[in-house]
Amino acid sequence: MNFAYSLAFGMLAGNANLVRVSEKAFPQTEILCRGLAQVLSWPEHALLAGQTQVVSYGHDREINDFYSGQCDVRVIWGGDAAIRQIRQSELKPRATEITFADRYSFGLFDQKAIASLEEEKLAEKFYNDTYLMDQNACSSPHLIFWTNTHGKDKHEGIAHGKGRIERSLAEREDARNHAAGKEDVRERFWEAVHQAAAKYDMPEKKVMDKYTLLCENGAMGKVFYGGMATASTWLPFRNCQSPWRSCGEDLASSMKWN
Helix, strand or coil, rough: HHHHHHHHHHHHCCCCEEEEECCCCCCCHHHHHHHHHHHHHHHHEEEEEEEEEECCCCCCHHHHHHHHHHHCCEECEEEEEEEEHHCCCCCCCCCCECCCCCCCCCEEEHHHHHHCCHHHHHHHHHHEEEEECCCCCCCEHHHHHHHHECCHHHHHEEEEEEEHHHHHHHHHHHHHHHCCCCCCCHHHHHHHHHHHHHHCCCHHHHHHHHHHHHHHHHHHCCCCCCCCCEEEECCCCCCCCCCCCCCCCCCCCCCCCC
């Protein structure tokens, strides 16, 4: 639905807008375009209707050349590969462009905070940020860090008069309890994510695309194991965690541009 953002901002700015959407059918796109067409059919919106077009076509260089040669501002979504492809079509000398290049996000999860939340609701939100966009959104985390906040803050209330022995014993007991619980917190979270992801659409083509990309990244040295034992990554497979981004980088990325 990125095209809707481009279109909305362009219309608010008073521009004439032509937006390309993917050839792949998405019900959200059809619903929005149907509603937009209905509103623009009203007589009072005749001028706006003449300035607004939503089109769909393949990666056709000739069509790109034509539209790029007409526009004053070009907006490209989809990452580095899409930008390089569209830039083969020249702009007018005074035209400019806005691009959305590859970006990667990571998540920082506090175990104490996670333990106090409802795993199901949190897992559903995590699913929406990752699976729905196949990690292609700028905000989709490719790397998850789990932090440990137990320690000094839990013992600030111990009276100074009790001495170091009581403090040391309390800290050791807390450390044992924390060690026993931290893995349980993580396990419950990932299990909840697994349940939320049951509705994830995983056709054979997508499976092969993901596996192919994993092999390509491995051949280029982009898949790492070992070290950084405090970090783990999300993958669309149950209990698949690793200490680095391992196949999270560019996982199932696809060229999407408007």
